[in-house]
Amino acid sequence: MSFFKRLRERFAPTEERREELPLEQLEDEEVQPLPERQVEPPAKKNNEWTFDFDDDDLMSIEEFEELEAQQIGAKFRQGLEKSRENFQNRLNDLLAHYRTVDEDFFEALEEMLIQADVGFNTVMELVESLRFEAKRRNITETADLREVIVEKIVEIYEQEDDELQAMNIQEDDLTVILMVGVNGVGKTTTIGKLAHRYRQQGKTVMLAAGDTFRAGAIEQLQIWGDRVGVEVVKQSEGSDPAAVMYDAINAAKNKGVDILICDTAGRLQNKANLMNELEKVKKVLSKAVAGAPHEVLLALDATTGQNALVQAKAFKEVTDVTGIVLTKLDGTAKGGIVLAIRNELHIPVKFVGLGEKLDDLQPFDAESYVYGLFADMIENSEIETTEDEEENHAG
Numbered sequence: 220m221s222f223f224k225r226l227r228e229r230f231a232p233t234e235e236r237r238e239e240l241p242l243e244q245l246e247d248e249e250v251q252p253l254p255e256r257q258v259e260p261p262a263k264k265n266n267e268w269t270f271d272f273d274d275d276d277l278m279s280i281e282e283f284e285e286l287e288a289q290q291i292g293a294k295f296r297q298g299l300e301k302s303r304e305n306f307q308n309r310l311n312d313l314l315a316h317y318r319t320v321d322e323d324f325f326e327a328l329e330e331m332l333i334q335a336d337v338g339f340n341t342v343m344e345l346v347e348s349l350r351f352e353a354k355r356r357n358i359t360e361t362a363d364l365r366e367v368i369v370e371k372i373v374e375i376y377e378q379e380d381d382e383l384q385a386m387n388i389q390e391d392d393l394t395v396i397l398m399v400g401v402n403g404v405g406k407t408t409t410i411g412k413l414a415h416r417y418r419q420q421g422k423t424v425m426l427a428a429g430d431t432f433r434a435g436a437i438e439q440l441q442i443w444g445d446r447v448g449v450e451v452v453k454q455s456e457g458s459d460p461a462a463v464m465y466d467a468i469n470a471a472k473n474k475g476v477d478i479l480i481c482d483t484a485g486r487l488q489n490k491a492n493l494m495n496e497l498e499k500v501k502k503v504l505s506k507a508v509a510g511a512p513h514e515v516l517l518a519l520d521a522t523t524g525q526n527a528l529v530q531a532k533a534f535k536e537v538t539d540v541t542g543i544v545l546t547k548l549d550g551t552a553k554g555g556i557v558l559a560i561r562n563e564l565h566i567p568v569k570f571v572g573l574g575e576k577l578d579d580l581q582p583f584d585a586e587s588y589v590y591g592l593f594a595d596m597i598e599n600s601e602i603e604t605t606e607d608e609e610e611n612h613a614g
C-alpha cells in the first residue's frame with residue numbers, strides 16, 4: 220500500500236464523519252461538538268482494560284480505534300492549518316515550477332524547508348536522502364517525488380530511538396512528571412491540559428506548585444487545578460520549591476495518587492541557580508520515590524522558532540530533559556521546528572499544543588504530524604490515483 224494511502228486510511232474522516240469532525244480552525248463561538256457516538260476511552264482497572272459503553276451505543280474496539288485515529292487526524296489537521304498552508308502550498312508551487320528532478324529543484328526545496336524552521340542540518344540530511352532515493356528509484360519528474368518527500372520527513376523523525384517516544388508511566392505506582400521551561404511558553408496551561416488528559420484516562424492526578432518565584436504562578440496553577448478538578452499542593456510565594464515538592468510527593472504517596480505533575484520556576488538567566496534548584500528538587504523526589512522524576516518535560520513555544528532550540532540547548536545543559544512539549548504549534552506557520560528539535564537535540568517531542576482548549580494537547584506522532592501538514596495533498600492523491608487508474612484502464 221502506498222504511504223499516502225495508508226495515511227489516508229488511518230486519519231482521513233470517512234464520508235459519514237466528514238461533517239462531524241472539525242477540519243478547519245474554528246472561531247471560539249462555533250466550537251463543534253464531538254461526534255455523538257463518543258465513548259469513554261478504555262480505562263485500565265485491576266489490570267484489565269474496561270470499556271464504558273452505553274448498551275444501545277455499542278462500539279467495537281476496531282470502530283473505537285478507527286474513530287479515535289480520525290479524531291486525532293482532525294485535531295492535527297486543524298492545529299496545523301497555518302503550517303499546512305505554508306508547507307503544502309510552497310511544495311506545490313515548487314513542484315509546478317521545477318518539473319524535472321535536478322540540482323536547482325533540490326536547492327529550492329532546501330530553501331523552502333529552512334524557511335519553515337526545519338533546521339539546517341536536518342534539511343541537509345533530508346534532501347541528501349531524497350537525492351539518493353530519486354537516483355535509486357530513477358525518479359525524473361518532481362511530481363513523482365511528492366510522496367517520497369513526505370515519507371522521508373517521517374523517516375527522519377522516526378530514525379531515533381522509538382522507545383523514548385512514549386511517556387514513562389508507572390502502571391501500578393506513582394509517576395512523577397517534572398515540568399520545566401521559561402515563563403510565558405505555556406507551561407501552566409500545559410500542566411492543566413496534561414492533568415485533564417490523565418484524569419480522562421481514569422487516573423488520579425495531583426499538582427505541585429513548585430514555581431514559588433514568579434508572582435501569581437501559584438494562583439494560576441490553583442485555577443487550573445480547580446478547572447480540571449485535581450488537588451494542588453502549595454506553599455506561599457518565595458518558599459523553598461524543594462519543600463513544596465517534599466510535601467507534594469508525600470501527599471501523593473499517602474493518597475495513592477497515580478500522577479504527580481510538578482511545576483518549576485523557569486529562570487534561565489541564572490543557570491547555576493536553576494541547576495541547583497532543579498537538582499535539589501530532583502533529589503527530594505527521588506528520595507521519596509525511587510526512579511522519580513520519571514519524566515522531565517521541557518515546555519517550548521513553537522512560535523519562537525529557532526529561539527526555542529536555543530532554550531532547549533540551555534536547559535539540556537542544566538538538567539536531563541526526557542521530552543519536549545511544544546506549545547502553540549497552532550500559532551505558527553513554521554511547524555518544521557518539530558523536526559529540528561528531534562533531529563538536532565535528540566530529545567523526543569512527547570506532546571504538542573494544538574490550541575487553547577483542554578483537549579488540544581496531543582501526544583506527538585510523526586504520522587499524525589505529516590497528515591496535518593499535508594492533509595489536502597494526501598486526500599487529493601486518492602482522486603489522482605483513481606483518475607490515473609481510470610485512464611490506464613481506458614487506455
Ligand SMILES: Nc1nc2c(ncn2[C@@H]2O[C@H](COP(=O)(O)OP(=O)(O)OP(=O)(O)O)[C@@H](O)[C@H]2O)c(=O)[nH]1
Pocket residue numbers: 400401402403404405406407408409430433436485546547548549550571572573574575579
Ligand atoms: N493557541 C495556543 N495557545 C496556547 C497553547 N498553550 C498555551 N497557550 C496560551 O499561551 C498563553 C500563556 O500560557 P500560560 O500557561 O499562562 O504560560 P506561562 O505564562 O508560560 O506560564 P508559566 O510558563 O508557568 O510562566 C495562554 O494564553 C495560553 O492559553 C497552545 O498550544 N496553543
